[in-house]
Amino acid sequence: MTRLSLSLGLAALAAIASAQAAELPAEIKQAGALKLTVNSTYAPMEYRDPATNELVGLDIDLAGELAKRLGGLKIVWSETPFAELIPSLQTKRADFIISGISDRASRRETADFVDYLATGPQFFVMADSEAKAATDLCGKKVGTTRSTSFPVEIEKWSKQNCETAGKPAIQYVPGENSIDVRNQLKQGRIDAAVQGSETLPYAQSQEPGKYRIVGEAFARGYQGIMFRKDDAALREVVTEKLTAMIADGSYKAILDKWGLGANAVAQPMLNAAPQ
Numbered sequence: 001m002t003r004l005s006l007s008l009g010l011a012a013l014a015a016i017a018s019a020q021a022a023e024l025p026a027e028i029k030q031a032g033a034l035k036l037t038v039n040s041t042y043a044p045m046e047y048r049d050p051a052t053n054e055l056v057g058l059d060i061d062l063a064g065e066l067a068k069r070l071g072g073l074k075i076v077w078s079e080t081p082f083a084e085l086i087p088s089l090q091t092k093r094a095d096f097i098i099s100g101i102s103d104r105a106s107r108r109e110t111a112d113f114v115d116y117l118a119t120g121p122q123f124f125v126m127a128d129s130e131a132k133a134a135t136d137l138c139g140k141k142v143g144t145t146r147s148t149s150f151p152v153e154i155e156k157w158s159k160q161n162c163e164t165a166g167k168p169a170i171q172y173v174p175g176e177n178s179i180d181v182r183n184q185l186k187q188g189r190i191d192a193a194v195q196g197s198e199t200l201p202y203a204q205s206q207e208p209g210k211y212r213i214v215g216e217a218f219a220r221g222y223q224g225i226m227f228r229k230d231d232a233a234l235r236e237v238v239t240e241k242l243t244a245m246i247a248d249g250s251y252k253a254i255l256d257k258w259g260l261g262a263n264a265v266a267q268p269m270l271n272a273a274p275q
Helices: 003-018 026-031 058-069 082-090 150-161 178-186 200-206 232-248 250-257
Strands: 033-038 046-048 074-079 111-119 121-126 141-145 171-175 192-196 211-214 221-228
Touching: 026 033, 033 058, 033 082, 046 058, 058 074, 058 232, 058 250, 082 111, 082 221, 111 232, 121 150, 121 178, 121 200, 141 150, 141 178, 150 171, 150 192, 171 178, 178 192, 192 200, 200 211, 221 232, 232 250
Parallel strands: 033 074, 141 171, 141 192
Antiparallel strands: 111 221, 121 192, 121 211
């Protein structure tokens, strides 16, 4: 995260905050509901509880609190593969996206992000792997979800840390989602995997002693609530409510509930991620 991008993100949101109090769009107020869609395979952000089949997670709780503060709106949830999240927003099947999606410059051509959670990709292996350092993965097969920013980050890291040192490049292996990637790892089809730093503690808690994190997060970014470019009014009112949640501690309480208090941001930021 650069100082410039942070300053620009905060400055943009300061301008929003200084404007007249944001109003909920009339069509949402009239309907009394938010249409939200998620990819429910990314625990602990959003997933189906195995015991109850209920949709749960950090994003689910954040959205629920936001809806309450937006006038007690009902949320109409739907589920879709990760690759269909952005099309769901653009075709107006969703009013906004809060589903473990990273703020990326390439996604800002048609959307804005209100960044609310620090994240970063991390390597992990099976507990009995011989890999001790991230550079031990040079030349190895490393899997991650194909539709995320992680394939690009892996390639960049490999060039900087493997190829420049005369070592073979990491062999990227695509997966459909984080569950698929972990299954490939357990089946021995890949040597290591990459997921967001916000998901690994949960994965380790669900399968104790099975996985081991290798090194620190090797890039820095943010997850954001994604809005259509022409939906500034909705973006501003959600930002206003999220700012209030951070100020009164309810935002931090939700993050702490899911073991991600360390991933908190001091305030929402607009399009602030550097990549």
